[in-house]
Amino acid sequence: MAILLLQGSFYFPLLLLLLSPYSAIAQTYTNIGLGSSLTALDDNRSSWTSPSGEFAFGFRRIGGSEYLLAIWFNKIPEKTIVWSANGNDTVEKGSKVELTRDGQLVLTDANGQPTWAAMYSAPNRVSYATMLDVGNFVLADKDSVHLWESFAFPTDTMLPNQALQKGVMLHSRVSGTNYSEGRFRAILRGDGNFVFFTMDFPYWDTKSTLLGNGSQVIFKEWGAIYLMRGNGSLVPIIRPDRIEANEFYQKATLDSDGVFRIYRYPKTISNVSIGTRTWFVAADSSLPQNICARFAAVVGSQNVPLRASPYCGFNSYCVMEEEDKPQCKCPSGYDYSDSDDEVLIGGCKPNFRPHVCNEIGSEQVAQDFTFIEVLNMDWPQFDYFRQKETEQECKEDCRRDCYCAVAVYQRGFCLKKKQPLTNGWIDPSLVEIKSFIKVAKDPVQLEANPSKKNHSGMSPKGEIVLGSLAVLNLIIFSAILLAYFLLIRRKAPVHQSVTTIPKSFPETEEITNLRNFSYKELEEATEGFKEELGSGASSTVYKGFLDLGNKPIAVKRIDKVVRESVREFKTEVSAIGGTNHKNLARLLGYCNEGQHQLLVYEFMSNGSLADFLFKSNSKLKWEKRMHIAMGTAKALLYLHEECNVQIIHCDIKPQNILLDDYFSARISDFGLAKLLKLDQTRTMTGIRGTRGYVAPEWFKKRAITSKVDVYSFGVVLLEIVCCRKNVELDIEDESRIILSDWAYDRYREGRLNSLWENDEDARKNGKMVERFVKIAFWCIQEDPLVRPCMKKVNQMLEGVLEVPSPPDPSSAL
Structure with a gap:
């Protein structure tokens, strides 16, 4: 009988498979x-x-x-x-x-x-x-050894018994129903510091909070999260009430609002104290506990750039409401910039005509404006005026000042703020601070009671008036456009290959941080486009000076205004105009005047990376080349995962990596870039880029993803290591013509160091150089799915992730 039972238990799973x-x-x-x-x-x-x-x-x-x-x-x-x-x-x-x-x-x-x-x-x-x-x-x-596990690649959640190793990252969702990656990240860095950040902007970490550094972050089954130090000791990060693991389900989630919380769910109705079974936040388990205060404290104490991802979006403020949940709101007189903004990070805009300036001062009478006083409200960044005054003097100063949007009165001092306002917050602890928000007196444009606005923030009367104005404006605009078209047709025919860009095109209308130059200004700044810095297929770059010759600039002029170059001009303004990262070339402004399209960049004193890799007799030291590679990788990570709109550059090469005074990398030339919609991760488009750096999928009519930039970066990384081009046709030894093939042959033979045998500086850093080459091999894999994303590339470059042995990257050249 026992034998029959054993036989039955052996065959029963097989029987199930046959019947299902x-x-x-x-x-x-x-x-x-x-x-x-x-x-x-x-x-x-x-x-x-x-x-x-x-x-x-x-x-x-x-x-x-x-x-x-x-x-x-x-x-x-x-x-x-x-x-x-x-x-x-x-x-x-x-x-x-x-x-x-x-x-x-x-x-x-x-x-x-x-x-x-x-x-x-x-x-x-x-x-x-x-x-x-x-x-x-x-x-x-x-042998039941884990070769891959989901615990090692978490998304936004940790579970009991799960540990975060160094270099492993959590990322928030966009919202509770949108599972795409959101703005917030948490990572245990290589130095053992557990950090929460948005973009490259840290807002909480264990090091600054004196919890110290660790080797792991561990979620214990009794409901607490600890930092494990190198000696094995545990330091509590979050320690709510202890529970029995068999009574509650648990999870720790980096929520879409940037707060890390421990949630619990009763396994049985007997464990429910009030109401029904549902997820609830464990007491004292939110980190940071007041994220509004945390952001305000960080931006108030650090040199945070203007466009460095404010918590609630520009011109909006943060307030903690029920259950310690942060809410982003618009001040009185302001509406949400996007009424469909699911997570309210798009910021707010005035629902009145702001106080504007011209060359001789204010265009409007100061008495057209009044103030809404808000107690316990602060805007901690970017006061351009700070002076000891009375409240009344402070308000009058702001009323007369066409730049002033808000005056913060704090302990007898008046602090004036311009738009866009950033990181505003309200909290009862701000007992000696009040804000005076400047708004128009016109009752049609300004709703008196913001709490009664509809979702768009507009009163019914305002909607009727603005709706009528919109129709009228559309009729007038159409008439002007028709008249202009007929006038042009009567004057002279325009060659079909020439395309005129409208004076204001959609991609630049909303980029308020860029200066709109006249063609005459740039002609004078460059002394008639005298000093050429470089040229491409459809553009030439010139050196110039602004501010009475004190500020050098680089002016990129579109030489042939054909349809393709017009599109590239629009793309470049749209792509880089809305970005802010230390490793991106900074776009200062543009000119779009008739047939003249120009872009104005900050001047890079050390030229391009190509100059030092391929032209210079003296190589850059390995340390500088390493930092250039890591800076380029950080910029690509920003473009792919940390921008409001994902950007695929499509033309990463040494010529497009500029070097500033300190030899820091600055990615430039976004003319071929592809901007993806929020719900896109791939796109179909024609071949873009430069031969030798173009990923194989461009030639296979496959959907294009950010992995094309990863491929190009891998090629550049090999060039940075070896200080030579990926393809050199004049080399006598045919095995060395294609750098990637030759490099992998040396790797397979165990002679990888022969790639840098004449580079004494690289030989001293052999282990690191070898790691960079292996990362490059992963980046140039023919199958885009096998290539790592730029987040993983950065982690491997920094040494927080181990670099596995790369397979042979089949050459696609």
């Missing part, structure tokens, strides 16, 4: 074999579950027809998602995830195109996958 479809539908598997797959279906039940059924891995439908490959709590009605593979790039019905016969975990869309794959160095060792009861999905070898 091959693609699993919410079945419990201990091990998931090679060749297994799941398909995204309408019934939302395509998953592999853990042995207890507590967690599931598979497809979850979000919205109408979009699917996430995700992990979720499987035994609660909300089915709360704790990890996803493709939050930035959802797939449709019919998509499939497969553990292939050769050990790859791959997500393909309904057309069979790969969209995501788990990255690990030895897929041929994978024997099976499994969904563990702790919420960790793993790929393991025959």
Whole structure:
């Protein structure tokens, strides 16, 4: 009988497989074999579950027809998602995830195109996958050694028993329903500092809060989060009330508002104190506890640039409301810039005509304006005027000053602020601070009670008036446009290859931080375009001076105003005009006057990286080349993941990496850049870029993603290491003509150091140089899915992530 039972238990799983479809539908598997797959279906039940059924891995439908490959709590009605593979790039019905016969975990869309794959160095060792009861999905070898696990690649959430290693990052979502990466990040850096930041702007860390540095961040099952130091001791980061693990589900999430919170969910109704079973925030578990105050403190104590991601968007303020949740609001007299802004970070704009200036002073009478007094409100940044005055003197100063948007009165001092206002906040602790917000007296343009506004912030009367004005303006504009067109037609025919750009085009209308130069100004600044710095296919760059010759500038003039160069001009203004990063060339302004299109950049005294790699007799020291590579990588990470709009540069090469006075990298020339919409991660477009730096997918009519920049960066990284071009046709030794092929041959032979044998400085830093070359090999992989994203590239460059042995990057040249 015992033998029969054993035989039955052995064959029972096989019998189940024979009686069920091959693609699993919410079945419990201990091990998931090679060749297994799941398909995204309408019934939302395509998953592999853990042995207890507590967690599931598979497809979850979000919205109408979009699917996430995700992990979720499987035994609660909300089915709360704790990890996803493709939050930035959802797939449709019919998509499939497969553990292939050769050990790859791959997500393909309904057309069979790969969209995501788990990255690990030895897929041929994978024997099976499994969904563990702790919420960790793993790929393991025959000895149960984990080769890849979801715990090592978290999204916005940690689970009990999970540890963040150095270099591993959490990122917030855009919102509760949008799983794309949001603005906020948390990372345990290589030095052991656990940091929360937005863009490159840190707002909380363990080092400055005296908690110190650590080797891991650990979420213990009793509900606390600790920093583990090198000696194994634990320092609490968040320590709410201790609980029994079998009574509550738990998760720690970096929420879309930038606050890291521990959530709990009663496993049974007996553990519910009030109401029904639902997620709640554990007491004293929010970090930072008051993010409004935290942002205000940081920007008030650091030299934070104007466009460095204010918490609530420009001209808006932050206030803590019920359950310690931050809210972003508009001051009285201001409306949301975007009424559809899901997370209210787009900022606010005046709903009246602001006080404007011209060359001789104010265009409006100061008495047209009044003030709304708000107690306990501060705007901690960028006061351009600070003087001891009475309240009345402060208000009158601001009323007469056409630049003044808000006057902050603080302990007898008047601080005047210009627009755009940044990082405003209200808090009861600001007892000696009040703000006077300057608004128009006109009751049609200014709603008296902002709390009664509709979502657009407009009164019904205002909507009628503005609606009528809009129709009238449209009629007038159409008439002018028609008259202008007829006049041009009567004068002379224009050659078909020439395109005239309208005086104001949409891409630049909203870029308020750029100066609009006249052509005469730039002609004088360059002394008639006298000193040429360089030229390209459709543009030439000249040196000039502003401010009576004190400020050098670089003026890029579009030489041939054809349709393609017009598009490049618009693209460049749109792309770089809305960015702010220390490793991007700074666009100061533009000229768009008839047939003249020019861009004005800050002048880079050391020219381009190409000058020092390919032309200079003396090589840059390795340390400088290393910093140039890392600066370029940081700029690409910013463009790909930290901008409001994702930007694919499409033409990364040494000629487009400029060097400032300190040899810091500045990416330039955005004429070929591709701007993606908020819901896009890929695009179809014609071939762009420079031969030798162009990714293979450009030639295969495949969708283009940010991985094309990763490829180009990999080529540049090899050139930085070897101080030579990727393709040199005049080399006698044919094996060395293509740098990437030659370099990988040396790597395979174990003679990688021969690449820099004549570079004494690089030889002294051999380990680091070798790491950079291996990173370059990963970047230039032919399959874009195998290439790392720029976030991973940065982590590997900084040494916080190990660089696996790279496979052979097949040359696409």
